[in-house]
Amino acid sequence: MAPIAVGDVVPDGSISFFDENDQLQTVSVHTLAAGKKVILFGVPGAFTPTCSMQHVPGFIEKAEELKSKGVDEIICFSVNDPFVMKAWGKSYPENKHVKFVADGSGEYTKLLGLELDLTAKGLGVRSRRFALLLDNLKVTVANVESGGEFTVSNADDILKAL
Numbered sequence: 001m002a003p004i005a006v007g008d009v010v011p012d013g014s015i016s017f018f019d020e021n022d023q024l025q026t027v028s029v030h031t032l033a034a035g036k037k038v039i040l041f042g043v044p045g046a047f048t049p050t051c052s053m054q055h056v057p058g059f060i061e062k063a064e065e066l067k068s069k070g071v072d073e074i075i076c077f078s079v080n081d082p083f084v085m086k087a088w089g090k091s092y093p094e095n096k097h098v099k100f101v102a103d104g105s106g107e108y109t110k111l112l113g114l115e116l117d118l119t120a121k122g123l124g125v126r127s128r129r130f131a132l133l134l135d136n137l138k139v140t141v142a143n144v145e146s147g148g149e150f151t152v153s154n155a156d157d158i159l160k161a162l
Contacts, residue, residue, distance in 0.1 A: 003113040004132065008139045010040075013108040016082040017101040024082055029108065033134050036072040039158055041131040042109070044116055045123060046080045046088040050150050055129065056092065062155035063097035069162040074098045079106045079126045103127065114144065129153050133161060 004010065012030040019025050032038070041059060043051035059066075059074055066074060074097050078085060082102040089100035103109050109127045116128040131153035133141035141161045143152040 003128075003144055004139055004142055006139050006142050008142075009137050010132070010134055010139060011108075011111040013111045015077070015101045015103055015108055017099060018082060018086040030137060032075075033073065033137055035136055036134075037070050037136075038073040038075060038134045039066065039071055039131060040075045040077055040134060041153060041158075042077040042112075042114060042127040043129055044078070044118065044126040044148070046078050046084050047091075050148070051078075051129075052088075052091075054150060055154065056088075056098070058155040059098050060092055060095045062159060063095075065159060066155065066162070067097060069159070071162070076100045077103060077108075077127065079103050079109055116147075131155075131158055133158055 010029060012028050014026050014028055016024060016026045043055055045051060056076055063074055076098050080102050081104045085100040085102040106125050109115050114128045114130055116126050118126050129145040129150060131143045132139055141158065143157050145153050
């Protein structure tokens with residue numbers, strides 16, 4: 001499947017997360033993003049160096065600025081289980097705006113066409129690193145990294161596009 005691109009409507013599919021009451025929720029992406037301006041940024045793995053020390057902190061630090069430019073939701077997405085994503089989110093006590101969601105089996109990642117096979121490194125099939133800007137489910141920005149790079153999908157790149 002071709003990777004998601006600008007102009008596409010983001011596919012519907014299920015993702016899971018723990019809500020503010022610590023209850024596990026499984027919702028459709030369309031339910032979460034319909035009628036909103038949403039940043040969906042994906043990372044290959046929770047607690048991994050680039051993801052944990054650069055990618056996620058950038059979105060946490062820039063969250064207020066992103067919201068001031070009309071962003072309703074900032075979602076961190078990874079092929080991990082929701083318990084791992086909950087623990088990872090809690091490792092950022094300063095976070096007030098980034099929602100950590102799980103694609104436990106990688107099914108939604110496949111719908112996006114953004115799989116990254118890291119089997120040779122013992123990690124299985126994960127998500128490529130990316131940042132999408134959605135406006136009422138339509139992709140207006142699709143910054144997708146090659147391999148393990150981190151050059152086009154950071155918070156500043158999305159800010160420049162807003």
